[in-house]
Amino acid sequence: MSITVGIDIGGSTTKIVGIENNKIITPLMVRANDPVASLFGAFGKFVDQNSLSLDSIECVAVTGVGASSIEKSIYGIPTTRIEEFLANGYGGLHLSGLPDAVIVSMGTGTAFVRASQGKTEHIGGTGMGGGTILGLSNCMLNIRDINLLMEMAESGNLGNVDLNVGDISKGKIATLPPDMTASNFGKISEVAEKNDLALAIFNLVFQTIGVMAVFAAKGYGRNEAVFIGNLTTIPYGRDIFSRLEELHGFRFIIPEYSEHGTAVGAALALLNGENGTKL
Numbered sequence: 380m381s382i383t384v385g386i387d388i389g390g391s392t393t394k395i396v397g398i399e400n401n402k403i404i405t406p407l408m409v410r411a412n413d414p415v416a417s418l419f420g421a422f423g424k425f426v427d428q429n430s431l432s433l434d435s436i437e438c439v440a441v442t443g444v445g446a447s448s449i450e451k452s453i454y455g456i457p458t459t460r461i462e463e464f465l466a467n468g469y470g471g472l473h474l475s476g477l478p479d480a481v482i483v484s485m486g487t488g489t490a491f492v493r494a495s496q497g498k499t500e501h502i503g504g505t506g507m508g509g510g511t512i513l514g515l516s517n518c519m520l521n522i523r524d525i526n527l528l529m530e531m532a533e534s535g536n537l538g539n540v541d542l543n544v545g546d547i548s549k550g551k552i553a554t555l556p557p558d559m560t561a562s563n564f565g566k567i568s569e570v571a572e573k574n575d576l577a578l579a580i581f582n583l584v585f586q587t588i589g590v591m592a593v594f595a596a597k598g599y600g601r602n603e604a605v606f607i608g609n610l611t612t613i614p615y616g617r618d619i620f621s622r623l624e625e626l627h628g629f630r631f632i633i634p635e636y637s638e639h640g641t642a643v644g645a646a647l648a649l650l651n652g653e654n655g656t657k658l
Contacts, residue, residue: 381437384425384456385646386418387466387639388445390487390510392609393417394642395425397436398650405429406639414445422453440645440655442466444487452658459655461645464501468494469651470644471605474634480603481596484641485509485610489588491595502595507587509610515580520573525613528577532615535578542566559626560586578615585610585619593627603630607640 387394397404411417439458452458471482479495487510542565545557563583596604620631
């Protein structure tokens with residue numbers, strides 16, 4: 380058995396996967412504020428759940444914002460730090476099965492990369508992401524629990540917060556349905572309840588990321604983009620992307636294991652001989 384382990388150390392979560400014979404082994408995620416603690420917690424859990432010995436792990440690739448805090452190899456196993464955008468590209472292509480794509484990595488913030496076999500280009504990004512959702516919900520609702528926020532959003536009404544096209548135009552606009560957002564939070568008033576605000580926060584973040592992805596991909600002549608990262612697991616995001624697909628004639632691809640895409644990409648980049656920083 381010869382396993383390459385990929386670890387993505389994010390701002391609030393650490394994701395870990397194993398790659399053996401180009402197949403993904405048991406993706407896991409742990410939450411921790413300290414990057415070193417979360418790495419070793421994830422690694423220990425991964426080894427235990429898969430009944431592995433350290434000898435069965437050939438090498439480890441670490442990436443993500445917390446990877447800079449890792450200064451030495453993990454338990455003596457050859458360890459390499461992989462640049463995050465490179466990992467995004469490899470992970471997005473592998474999970475989607477596409478040879479060429481714009482990859483959108485939605486984490487605390489959001490990064491956009493153009494990836495093709497053997498080449499990855501960082502094309503931009505936005506500060507909109509999971510950090511925005513939790514920051515706004517903390518300020519507006521005094522809540523920092525994403526699961527509670529999703530629960531509240533289930534009964535939210537965007538009509539009490541967002542200004543829609545139908546609110547400002549009595550006539551039909553050929554390219555815009557009347558229930559499409561004209562201004563996020565543009566209609567907010569005293570009638571808006573906490574559940575409405577919860578849904579509006581999700582709407583703001585996912586609409587912004589989605590529209591930016593459409594423009595980024597179409598700039599490269601693509602009518603689809605691949606989405607990876609923690610936010611891909613939030614149901615409201617998928618609903619919002621579905622509406623944007625209809626509006627823009629676009630395809631939002633969220634592959635299996637999408638939340639672990641960067642960890643998968645780190646391991647694959649190492650396996651494909653990409654240069655990194657050996658620890």
